[in-house]
Structures are given as structure tokens and as C-alpha cells.
Amino acid sequence: MEKQVIKKKLEGEVVSDKMDKTVVISVVSIKTHSKYKKQYKSSKKYKAHDEKNQYKEGDVVIIEACRPLSADKRWRVIKKVK
Numbered sequence: 001m002e003k004q005v006i007k008k009k010l011e012g013e014v015v016s017d018k019m020d021k022t023v024v025i026s027v028v029s030i031k032t033h034s035k036y037k038k039q040y041k042s043s044k045k046y047k048a049h050d051e052k053n054q055y056k057e058g059d060v061v062i063i064e065a066c067r068p069l070s071a072d073k074r075w076r077v078i079k080k081v082k
Contacts, residue, residue, distance in 0.1 A: 007064050007065050007066070008064070008065040009062055009063065009064050009065075009078070010025075010027045010046070010062070010063050010075075011027070011060065011061070011062050011063075011081060012025040012026050012027035012028070012046070012060070012061065012063065013025065013026050013058065013059070013060050013061075014055050014056065014057050014058065014059045014060075014061060015045065015057065016057065017050075017053070017055060017056050017057050019047075020053070021049060021050055021051060021053060022047055022048070022049065022050060022073060023047075023048055023050045023055050023061075023077065024045055024046070024047055024048075025045065025046045025047075025048050025061065025063055025075070025077075026043050026044070026045050027043065027044055027045075027046060028041055028042070028043045029041070029042050029043070029044075030042075046063060046074075046075050047072045047073045047075065048061075048063045048073065048075040048076060048077045049066070049069050049073055049075065049076045049077065050077050055077055055080065059080055059082075060080070060081040060082050061077050061078070061079065061080050061081060062077075062078045062079055062081060063075040063076065063077055063078065064076050064078050
């Protein structure tokens with residue numbers, strides 16, 4: 001039997017495409033406060049590999065975890081959502 005590796009995937013918006021073969025993705029998540037039970041938005045930025053420099057600012061994309069590609073990059077852009 002072959003072991004399947006499940007890779008983590010996130011959806012976010014490209015906020016910067018100024019680097020070569022790298023885009024910065026902002027991922028927004030909804031969290032709940034433990035005491036007050038109020039929901040709030042939290043965002044985190046990830047640097048992702050874009051081999052062909054095809055994704056531009058404002059694009060909504062899906063990124064997937066991968067091996068370390070540089071000091072900061074641990075994600076790879078899979079596809080554009082819209």
C-alpha cells in the first residue's frame with residue numbers, strides 16, 4: 001500500500017507581486033474569542049512560489065505547502081480562483 005501525503009492548502013489574495021518568482025498572499029481567517037465568543041477576522045501573509053510570474057496583485061489564488069524553497073518560502077501557488 002502506498003502512503004498518501006495530504007498537503008495543507010489555503011486560499012488568499014495576492015497583495016504583492018514585486019519579487020521575481022514570488023508572490024505575497026494574505027490569508028484571512030475567522031477566529032472566535034475564547035472568553036467572549038465574539039468572532040473576528042485575522043489575517044496572515046505567506047510568501048509563495050510563482051514560477052512563471054503569472055499571478056498579479058488582486059488575484060485570489062490557492063496555495064499548497066511544500067518543501068522550503070528559500071529562507072521564507074514554504075508555499076507554492078497551485079491555481080487562480082478568480
